[in-house]
Amino acid sequence: MGGFDVGERLKQLRLARQLSQRELAKRAGVTNSTISLIEQNSVSPSVSSLKKILDALPVSISEFFAGEELSQEQVFYRAEELTEIGDGTLSWKLVGARRPNRSMSIIHERYPPGADTGEEMLEHEGEEGGVIISGTIELTVGGEVQLLTAGDAYYFDSRLPHRFRNKSDNECVIVSANNPPSFSDGGTEQHHA
Incomplete structure (x- = not known):
């Protein structure tokens, strides 16, 4: 993934929405440890599991990786x-x-x-x-x-x-x-x- 920090980005988005790891895990239908391990970058989530977690926020995959700002056309x-x-x-x-x-x-x-x-x-x-x-x-x-x-x-x-x-x-x-x-x-x- 090069220099992109998946764990840090997920944590920022979760905290911005004032969700605990437990609450996000519950909404996404994954275990608490999954969220914790991803945020520590101990595990790299598959596309399908990352998608489930982002849907629970909700945040799109492109927003997740590109950041919020939109560019010119x-x-x-x-x-x-x-x-x-x-x-x-x-x-x-x-x-x-x-x-x-x-x-x-x-x-x-x-x-x-x-x-x-x-x-x-x-x-x-x-x-x-x-x-x-x-x-x-x-x-x-x-x-x-x-x-x-x-x-x-x-x-x-x-x-x-x-x-x-x-x-x-x-x-x-x-x-x-x-x-x-x-x-x-x-x-x-x-x-x-």
Whole structure:
């Protein structure tokens, strides 16, 4: 995650909302020790568990990593200007995280071997689609599982439980889009384990 301090950022947001670790844990449906360990940076949360915690605040993932301030409407973005919203293992770089009134998310995703969005499937409002640029990914959507390779693509209703997992020995790169940008922006939708 480079220099980003996940634990400190979570603690700041929790305290700003005057929530105890116990209260936040209860709202998010995780154990008290989970919040404590994340805030101490003793454990790196998976995307799905961080999402549950942020939904309980509620704070969007892009707000969490980009900070609150919105930028001007930028048109071009250099690689280093993309906002990392991954979990320290898998990398998701969001285009225009601070853009005001953004109505979609475009994400450059990298999954090293073994990377997984988590056993607890992701579910959120909207639709998403993507194209596999290189490598192989196992994508589970609802009850279906497919192995996708470079050039293959997907498009599904994001309310269906879904999971991305790289079971190969090579990195997988995907460029995806979702709309509305609820996964990286809304905190209001409910998740069911």
